[in-house]
Each structure stands twice: as C-alpha cells, then as structure tokens.
Amino acid sequence: MSQSYGIAVAAPHTTTSNNPGRIMTLVMLALAPATLYGFWLYGWPAFFLWAITIAAAMSGEAFSLRWQNRSAAPVLQDGSAILTGWLLAVSLPPWAPWWIGVFGGLFATMLGKQAFGGLGQNLFNPAMVARVALLISFPVQMTAWVAPAPMFSAGAPGMLEGLLIVLKGVPHSFDAVTSATMLGFGKTELSRGINLLESLPHAPALSFIGNRPGSLGETAALLILAGGVAMMFLRIITWHIPLSMLAGIAIPAAILHAVDPSRYLDMGAHILSGGAMLGAFFIATDYVTSPNSPRGQLIFGFGCGALTYVIRTWAGYPEGVAFAVLLMNSMTPIIDTYFKPRIYGRDSKGKPLQTTN
C-alpha cells in the first residue's frame, strides 16, 4: 500500500496547455496573410529573400546554442527564431540581395538574442536590431525599393529569375522598376525644396491594400490590421500598445498637417505607410522588450509612435519605426520600474491602504 513519490513538486499541480511555441505559431499565422500577399505583390525574389532570412536566423540560433554545448532542436522548436527571421524579412526591401537576409538573420539571433542568453533575455527587439544594423551599414541596399510586379503578371520575374535576382542582384532589364517609398519620396523632394503639395501628386500611389513600393510587411496595411485584430481576439496581445502607438503617430501628424500641409504629410499617409502598422501590431508588441503593465504599455506605445513621427519628419532617415522601437525598448526597464500595477491593499505607490474604520 505504502508508496513513495520521490521529491515533492510545489503547487499548483495543474497547468494550461499553453506554451511559447503555440504563441509564436499563432503570431506567425496572423502574419501569414500579409506575407503571402506580399509574395504575390513583389514576386519570387521576395519569397526567396524571406526564406533565406528565416534560414539564416535559425542557423544563427542553432550555431549559438551548439557553441554553448546546448542542444538546438528543442529551442528551435519554440518558433521564436523563425518569427524573428520572419519579422526581419518582412521589413526588408523585397528585392534586397541574399546577403542582406543572411547578415540580418544571423545578426538578429546571434547578437540580438543569443548573446543575451536566448529567448526572453534580450533587451532589444532582435529583428529591429538587425534591421537598424543593416540600415546603418548598407543604406543603399536597404533603401532600394521596387514597384510592385505581381507574381505571374507580365514583366514580373519568374521563379528562376527571382532566385537569380536575390543571388546576383537586379539585372539591368529591371532597372526601371526601382522606386522610392512615399515617405522617402516626400523627404527627398522636401530636401530639394519642393513642398509636399507639389510633390505628392507625383508620389507613388498610396492605397490601403498596398499596391505600392515598400517592404513585404508594410504594404498590406489591411491584412496586417486583420492579423493584429485576430491576435487581440486570441488574447495574445492587448490593445494598449498598438492603439497607443498609432495614436502616437496620428496625433502629431494630424496637428502638424493642419498647421502646414505643405511641409507635413497627413495622418493617413503616416499610418498607412512604412512599418507603422507592422510595428504597432507585430513588433512593438513583442513581449520580451515591452513593458508589462497596461499603463506602461500605453506610454511605451505612444513613445514608439511619437518617436517614429519625429524621426520620419525631422531626422535623416525616411522611416523611423525601427529606431523608435529600439529607443523605447531601451526605456522599457525604467517604464517597468516606475509603472507597476497597483497591488491589492496598497495604493499606487505601494504603501498599505489606510484602514477605513
């Protein structure tokens, strides 16, 4: 009858079936429609670049783990490296050369993540660290955008051609398609002394379904939004960061555009272009590098948005989401320290409540 049960395991003795792998998979599913649309829009080169980036991210992770004599398979299974590579890939110019994807993927998981000790330990969003590193190191390749050339349409590269474009660069026959994003175009024209009212009619068309130059993830704002809303319904993310980040971009944009439309783009253009949507729903909401409390998340999100606007509008780079996210990532520990949730029986400063009677 008497039986020994070995060492005691502490309560609780029951748990949910949730796990990090499930969360990452759901995020990837939410991101999939926008990505697939991007493949269609930019053709085979985009697909190959995406695959190369993810492969590089995974190899980077595996290599780092093997170096520490840890087995890589169980860690890779949690899907975080794939997601990192994926997020990086959808923020790259779709026709960027292969080595951009390789460098970025390796940088993201090796220095951005594993150097800190792996999942959950990194201080900055690995994908954005890699993107900023790429942007600073290879500004030409990182700002060479192509106009959409939907898959299977006339003039679009075929599968083999697409592979060659990624591996060997864009051949001369495709030269005509290089183009600028709307933010970049507006900025360039402004610096040449042409104000927005005159330059915008010539700018690449802006549309909600994203038939325009840009990275994979930035063009299909509607699909990104749908993915984001789906994640909210699945309770993977809350509304705090996305909404406050979009507000952080929209509010200054609306005010300044009202003041001087010839210098400042309108709200819609800001929200729909660049990585604003992708950033708000998929990047700034990264658990590891964003604050925990709802109040902290509101501040974090608004900061991301406002800094994005500031960098887009006044700084040298046409796009600021990656910088803004990194900057707010660096603020996260401090936000977490000063905006804790109120504890039961204590006031917001942590002092015990006064007894009422």
Place this chain on the structure above:
Amino acid sequence: MLMSVGSLAAMGLALGSVLGVASRYLAVEENPIEAELQAMLPGSQCGQCGYVGCAQAAAALAKGEAPVTLCPPGGKATAEALAAKLGVKVDLSKVSDSGPQIAEVTEEICIGCCRCMKVCPTDAIIGAAKQIHNVIREACTGCSSCVDVCPTEALGMMPIPVTLQHWTWPKPASAHN
C-alpha cells in the same frame, strides 16, 4: 609670463577661498560607523574572525581592512547587512553558510570537566563538575570555542536540525533550455 602666473595664482586663490568657505558651511560630522558595525556583529567575542573581539573586528571593517564575510557565526545574513551598511558588493556564494551550526555534546564521552562551560561566550552550556554537560540549542551561537577546549572531543558541531517550522522549499532547479 607674469600675466599667466598671476592669473592662475589669482584663480587658484579665488577658487580656494570659495571652497574653503563652502567646506565650512557644508561640513558633515563624520558618523562613527564603527559603533553601528559593532552593533551588527553577534557580540559573542568568539574570535573566529581572527580579531580579539567584535569591537576590534568592527574597527577593522570600518577601515576596510577586513572583508564583510569575516563573521562565521553571523553567516550570510550578517555579511549582507554589513555589505549594505558599508556600501560594498559581496559575493555571498563564497560564504560558507553550511547553515547555522550549533554545538552538541556526545554524552558517552563527556567527562564533565567544565572547560567548555568556561569558554562559552553565551553561557549556553550547562552542567557541573563530573556531570554530563549539555548545550542549550537556543542559546548556542555556533562559535565552536568549546570544541577546541574539550579534552575528549565530546563536543562537535552539527547543523541546526531541520524542523517542520524551519523547512523551506528549495530553489527550483533552473532548466537551461
């Protein structure tokens, strides 16, 4: 030449006098930290730290001559408190905190010589001549002075026995994956 020497001298003089005045107004009475440190030590004057007593150990601590981990009976808790007081960092993993220990008399060998009673700093050993001695667990500080004087090695140190009230959950093993 004269100009440069003169101007530098003048500046030095001016700044010096400003600082002089300031030091008068901002003077702080140095708080003798020694007394505070001594209050944190067990005060059993057991001498395990190598100093004659706790006061001397506190003086050495205040001068920075002794590490905060000097006090074995105080264990981790004392080392931590001292480190916090002195504003130094300490690697507590090195402190051999085999848990606080206490002395125990092996009754078969005790000859009732009373030597241990005399050296015990806290009067934690009871007994009389030719009687088996006994250690009062609550009063023993674990200084092990008695162990050294016992002629028959009847005294030994043992960790304080774990009881239901004192048992704590171990730290979960951190899985590295």
Place this chain on the structure above:
Amino acid sequence: MGFLDRFLKTPSWGVHPEDHKRPAADVALRIFPTPERIFMPLNQHVGGMARPIVMVGQKVLKGQLIAEAQGNISAPIHASASGTISAIGEVTAPHPSGLPFKAITIDSDGADRWIDTDPLVDPFSAAPEEITKRTAAAGVVGLGGATFPAAPKFALGKRLKVKTLIVNGGECEPYLSSDDRVMRDFPEMVIDGARLVMHAIGATEALVGIEDNKPEAIAAMRKAAAAFPEVKIRPLPALYPMGSDRQLIKVLTGIEVPSDARAAETGVLVHNVSTCAAVHKAIRLGQPLVERIITINGGAIANPGNLFAPLGTMIGDLFAFVGLKEAPSRLILGGPMMGTPLLHDRIPIVKGASGILAFNAVEAHVPDAGPCIRCGSCTKACPMGLLPLEMAARIKVGDLEGAEAYALQDCISCGCCAYVCPSHIPLVQYFSHAKGELTAAERTKLRTDATKRLAEAKAARIERENREKAEAAARRKAEREAAKAAAATPATTEKQGVSA
C-alpha cells in the same frame, strides 16, 4: 442586464481552471467506518502545539480531550474514536518535507462510544463569550485550509465590532467538493452555525458567497436561509481564487483590506461553511471537532466522492475504502492549485484536510520549465496585482531583497501565475523558497540579537563574579588586617595616619 452586470462585476484577476468537481461532487456522502488505528497529530492548527494529557494504555471515549491547547493561539485535540491510547509518538506530517511530527495513536475498540455531551440549550440567550469559549473548547479551527483557531478570531471580531460575517462557500479549488457537500447535505447546520458566529462576534448580517458552479448548494442554502433575513446567499462568478478571503471580501462588500491589516479591522470576518457547521455541532450538540467531510478525487481513484471520516485516519485507509484504479502518480492534500504534495500515503488526515487527490500519470504530468518570455500572463492572473515574473527573475539570481521590494510578502501563493505561465515556470516554488529564506534570515538576525544579549549577560556575570571575588578577597584581607591589627594595635594607628 444580467450579462452586463456579470461583465462589470467579474474581476480582472484570476484564472478559470477546469473544475473537475463532478462526478465526485454529485456522489452521495459516504460514511467511512472508524479504522483500527488512528493517529491524532498534536499540531493540526496554526499556533502552539497541543499538550497531551493522556497516558499510553489509557482508555478514551470518542470526543474526549486528549491534548489541551497551549498558548493564546492554539486548539485542543480530541479523540476521534473510542479505544486505547497505544502510543504518543511521531508520524509523517502532511507537509512537502515529509518530516515527522508528534501524534497520539489510538487503537479503536470499534464501538465509537461518545463521551457525555453537554449541548448549550439556548445559545442565542447565552453570552457571546460563552459561544467563543465552547468553540475554543471544541477545538474548532478554520476548515477552509488555513486552520487558524476559530475562537481567537471570534474574540478579535467582537473586540473590533465587526458588523459583517462573510461565510465562505467559494470552494474555488478544482476537484474539491467537501464544502459543496456540506452545503447540500447540511444547509441548516451551516446557517445555524453562521448565526451562532454572528451572535458570538455581534455581527448584524452574514453574506454567504457561493460560486455559481454549485447551483444545488445555492438552492439548498437559499431554502435553509429563507427564515433568516440577516443571512443572505450571494452567488459568485466561478473564478479561482474566489475563496481567498481578501478577494472574497472585495467581491462581496467592495472593501479592500489594506496590506498591513487584518480583515477584521475593516469590519468583516470570513469563516468557511464547514467551520460554521463545526461551530453548530460544538454548540448545539456539544460535539468537539473530531470528524470532517473530505473529498477523495483524482484520476487514480476508482470511486471518487466525499467521505465523512474521523480525523487522524491514514490516507492509505481512505484509499482502501474508495479503491484505486492505478498507483497514484501524485498525492495531494487539498486542491491542485494550492495543495500540499505528499510523499506517501501513511499520513493522517488533519482538521484542515478538505480533500485528498490521487492523480494518475496524465494529470500529474508537469511540462518542463522554459525561459520566461515576459508575456505578462502571470501579472494579469495575479489576484493581488503583483508582478510574479519580476519577483521570480530576481529570486532566480538570488536577489531576495529585490523580490521583497516587489511586495513578495503580499503573495498569497494561490498559484494563478504558475498555472497560466506558458513556460510552466514553478513560480510559486520560487516564492515559497524566497519567503522561507527571508524568514530564516530574519530568524538568524533575531538569534544574533539574542546572542548579543546572552553575551552581555555573561560579561556582566563575569564582571559581577570578579567583583564579588575581589570584594570577598578584600574583605578577607581586611579581616586579616583587622586580626593583625588586634594583635598589634599601635601599628594600625600608624597605618591609618598614612592612609589619611
């Protein structure tokens, strides 16, 4: 209205574990026959251990006092079977450490003869203190699991003029249904017990909170309480940990108990339904607390359900009664969220044992812990509004003070955080570990202080002894001098002259 009302009233904290209460909860209560041997632990409550007042070989009757309370916070222990005291020794405690504690062993004579009981005929005309006194004498403690002696709590409530008694019928732990069974089978006892407690503390209303996953209990209790308008039955949303007193108080009354105060200081007092039933028995029937309803549940049990069993019964005996389908992979005293893991089944049940769970391999499976991904699930689930992830990260690197600064001591160990953690980090164990270590450090400090006092006492003693020795020596010397002086008087006068 109903939906919106629920939406607004449902708290933002907590978790919804699968409750697994049925079918065990619906099985009729079974009476467990008194086993041959019973082990009555002397410490079945918070506070001082009871002191045995019986001797080995002595014959006792059921309900007879065998160990008396010691100290202000303590409770007496009564024999749960009639028979002979065969030993006063040690038995494994229902504790994760598997360490032993003291217990009185009774060899049952199988007759279950009660002592002569002394019921209080008209308790509501008796002084409130009489109720408190009799509750204390009957050894009633909080049966929800905390096992705090009931009588001191009554006295505290009386002193602080508590107006509202909250009767806790939450029973939010999955698998358990002993309180449910008490409310379904003995609602009159619970209501009467609650009214007795109200009388003892001078409360004017009683709120009975019952989770809405127990509709039968709510119906039975409503029926029993119909005649007493001061006792109000309040269905609660089924949410873990609704049965935790601070959370229950907040939901039922809106009062938030300050972190450094006791509930009674805010004018409310919480007692469990089973405790109320025990008070009823103690007052109306004069029976001390020697039996309780206990849930036996889990995948390894052949016939799960509730048993009415004498305290001190070995868990193994209970298993033999209900049958095991397979060897349990894990044994738990209490519920799966907060229960104590047990190392084997030769452990007696105690007053606070609301259930014994025997999990099969599937239920007992714990996924390996992974790294924290800072998803924040734990902070959303925490009913105290703490940041489990921050505390655990600090404890992990040994920064216990850092964790304390995040209000570690406010943690109620409810297990919500570890339950929802997608990485299955044993957060509660981190917190229990840290709390234990901090308490140990505190104890060391107290010890150091005590040592200092002892050392000073010794120094004073040595000094006194030396002084006395010196004085004695001086006195002897003086006497010798005096003797000498008597022998040669002129010399003395000379000396006096010199000393002057």
Place this chain on the structure above:
Amino acid sequence: MKEFALMMIGAALVNNVILARFLGLCSFMGVTTRVDTAAGMGLATTFVITVSSMADWAVQTYLLDAYGLGFLRTVTFILIIASAVQFTEMTIKKVSPTLFQMLGIYLPLITTNCAVLGVALLLVEGRMGFLSATMFAFASSVGYSLVMIIFAGLRERLVLADVPRLFAGPPIAFIVAGMLAMAFMGFSGIATS
C-alpha cells in the same frame, strides 16, 4: 528661439556626449549598475558641467582671450572643473551620504571625466555666446544623464539574464551600449534640417 531648441536637441540627443562623441565612458560603464546611482551621477555631472562651463566661458572670454593666454586653457579649465567637483562632492556628502557612498571613487573622478572638459572645449571651439554656451552645456549634460539612466535601467535587467559565459559582464554591457548607440542614430539629421 528655434535655433536654441535645435541646438539643445542636437547636443542632448543627436550628438549625445556618450553615444555619439564617446566621452565619459568610464562613468558610463562604472556607475550604471543601478538606476538611482546613475541618476545621482547624472545630476552631479549635470551640475558640474553646467557650472564649470559657465565659469570656463567667462575665463575664456574675459581672461584668456583678452590677454592672449590661450595656451593656459586646459590648465585653467581643469582647475575650475576640479573646484566645481570638490564643491559638488561636499554638497552630496552633506545632502545624501548614501549616494556619496554609492558613487564612491567616481565622484571625485568627475574631474577627469572627459565629458566635462570635452563639453567645455566644444563650446569654446564653437565660439558661442554666454547664453547658448550655458544652454549647450546644460543640454549636453542632460543627454549624458538620460543615457546614463537608460543604460542603468538596461543593466538592472541584464543582471537577471542568463548571459552566456562568453559574453557575461563587460562584453554584453558594451554590446548593449552599441545597440543603444545604434538606436540613437535614428535622431541623426534632426538638428541640421
């Protein structure tokens, strides 16, 4: 007014003393293990930079330039800075003995904190007026404090991480500093537009 604002943003964020000019790195690495220490250091340094820059400006304009003693610049500046540090040290010791203890050796070392002399020399090079020199010095030191505090926050979290042995300690701190510098590069171009 707009020029002032741009200059201050430029001094604080774009050409940040630590992240863009790489000045004051010893305190950046030394006293950023805790946020409150870093904040105290930032405050002390802000005071020293602002006060000494004002004094330096005055000495430069009315003494060194006026009498052609430019070659004495470094010596006189250091003299002034040292005095300011002494004064700050006394004040902190009086006001907050705990902070004094935590800052330890780094407090007197503000004297040799290259950020202080660096800012003073920068504003002399820039031939600024008194007000803009003061503003420049203040903004630079605010930028210094900001980065100190942010970095300390990051390091407080870093001690909780399972950093691989290869990177543990200073290496990972420098990697973080690099990433922070990268993030601050986003501001580049603001003050020039």
